[in-house]
Amino acid sequence: MKSAWGGGFGAMLRRDLRLALRQGSDTATVLAFFVIVVSLFPFGVGAEPQTLSAIGAGILWVAALLAALLSLDRLFQADYDDGTIDYLLASPAAPSLIVLAKCAAHWLTTGLPLVILSPLLALLLNMPAAGFPALILGLAIGTPVLTLVGAIGAALVLGARRGGVLLSLLILPLYIPVLIFGVAAVEAAATGRGAAPHLLLLGALCLAALALAPFVAGAALRQAAE
Amino acid sequence: MNSADRLECRDLACLRGERLVFRKLALSLAGGAALRLVGPNGSGKSSLLRLLAGLGRPAAGTIAWNGADIDGDRDAHRARLLFLGHQDAVKPWLTVAENLEFWSALHGAPAERAVSALERVSLSAQRNLPARFLSQGQRRRLALARFAAIPARLWLLDEPTVGLDEASVSAVEALIAGHCAVGGLAVVSTHLALRLPGEQTLALDGAGAGACAA
Numbered sequence: 001m002k003s004a005w006g007g008g009f010g011a012m013l014r015r016d017l018r019l020a021l022r023q024g025s026d027t028a029t030v031l032a033f034f035v036i037v038v039s040l041f042p043f044g045v046g047a048e049p050q051t052l053s054a055i056g057a058g059i060l061w062v063a064a065l066l067a068a069l070l071s072l073d074r075l076f077q078a079d080y081d082d083g084t085i086d087y088l089l090a091s092p093a094a095p096s097l098i099v100l101a102k103c104a105a106h107w108l109t110t111g112l113p114l115v116i117l118s119p120l121l122a123l124l125l126n127m128p129a130a131g132f133p134a135l136i137l138g139l140a141i142g143t144p145v146l147t148l149v150g151a152i153g154a155a156l157v158l159g160a161r162r163g164g165v166l167l168s169l170l171i172l173p174l175y176i177p178v179l180i181f182g183v184a185a186v187e188a189a190a191t192g193r194g195a196a197p198h199l200l201l202l203g204a205l206c207l208a209a210l211a212l213a214p215f216v217a218g219a220a221l222r223q224a225a226e
Numbered sequence: 227m228n229s230a231d232r233l234e235c236r237d238l239a240c241l242r243g244e245r246l247v248f249r250k251l252a253l254s255l256a257g258g259a260a261l262r263l264v265g266p267n268g269s270g271k272s273s274l275l276r277l278l279a280g281l282g283r284p285a286a287g288t289i290a291w292n293g294a295d296i297d298g299d300r301d302a303h304r305a306r307l308l309f310l311g312h313q314d315a316v317k318p319w320l321t322v323a324e325n326l327e328f329w330s331a332l333h334g335a336p337a338e339r340a341v342s343a344l345e346r347v348s349l350s351a352q353r354n355l356p357a358r359f360l361s362q363g364q365r366r367r368l369a370l371a372r373f374a375a376i377p378a379r380l381w382l383l384d385e386p387t388v389g390l391d392e393a394s395v396s397a398v399e400a401l402i403a404g405h406c407a408v409g410g411l412a413v414v415s416t417h418l419a420l421r422l423p424g425e426q427t428l429a430l431d432g433a434g435a436g437a438c439a440a
Contacts, residue, residue: 011331083313226282
């Protein structure tokens with residue numbers, strides 16, 4: 001009826017970005033977690049440059065996965081707890097657009113900082129220079145998938161006790177394809193075979209998640225509000 | 227045009243978990259009138275308001291707007307209603323004005339109405355205050371300010387006066403009266419003797435039935 005279709009997306013995105021900036025803690029927590037997990041590995045597996053360089057991409061990707069998961073259980077929870085979800089679902093904005101806007105804000109405040117920080121940590125892990133573009137590009141394409149697929153889980157566990165643990169069990173298996181292609185891209189680039197096929201597959205995952213996840217998560221939100 | 231608006235429910239039943247909250251509920255409300263929902267705790271006032279807001283589906287029966295089932299076009303139904311639940315949905319880290327402006331933008335309402343809306347609920351002085359410094363009654367008034375800021379034909383208010391002082395209760399009555407005067411509809415659940423236009427009452431008895439009286 002009104003222009004609330006596009007307006008709803010913009011309003012939601014602006015509000016979530018503003019809240020994230022005011023609180024600031026989510027981005028800081030995710031980044032600190034990412035750095036700490038990555039820097040644990042040299043202590044665990046030994047600080048030999050060859051070992052670290054061989055498993056560096058895997059470490060970075062697993063750490064990024066876990067860091068994304070850490071912030072995902074808050075994606076809808078705060079809005080659920082204070083009644084905002086009810087008002088959102090009774091507003092003219094489509095649930096899928098609300099989910100999409102919240103995912104965009106979540107990625108901008110957690111996924112993008114991870115992407116920017118990753119080259120520094122890759123240096124720490126002695127990753128071959130040839131792997132850097134594939135790592136950064138792979139994370140840039142892959143982290144939106146983590147957010148979008150995670151949003152489905154976050155919406156499904158609303159109202160459940162210990163939702164955070166349940167979310168991990170639900171979502172981590174679904175992250176496996178992203179992990180496989182993300183790590184394979186870096187390794188292919190480092191050995192000179194070309195990362196393009198893996199990055200294209202990641203891109204396909206990203207587009208599929210972009211097209212489907214908002215609708216599924218939107219339906220799960222409606223379910224949670226009933 | 228608006229005075230022709232009509233909200234009708236027929237044979238409505240609502241299940242909450244395994245429990246039947248009410249059944250065979252019928253109501254009919256025309257533009258310009260408000261319906262007061264009364265009944266003991268747990269008699270289904272909130273459940274009925276949520277069904278009317280499209281948050282959940284009735285176990286049986288139909289809800290119709292101007293004769294058309296709202297299930298047929300949920301987007302159109304959401305565009306015409308405004309809902310107030312138990313919770314205020316106020317973000318403590320945003321200022322009073324930012325909280326209201328978010329809802330205005332989400333509904334595609336004109337931004338300048340938000341300014342006068344804060345005046346209507348006497349929150350103008352606090353407009354740049356972070357909402358975490360508001361009292362419970364002030365948070366409720368901020369949630370109510372949405373009703374002055376966003377044009378909608380059907381208002382659904384669940385206990386709008388919880389935590390409000392006498393002056394604010396009068397302001398709520400004035401808001402609803404103003405809404406009905408221009409042909410709007412309002413369904414209000416309350417334990418107070420609110421003065422509402424039209425003075426229709428629907429009593430839910432808690433035993434699964436409802437009776438409508440003018």
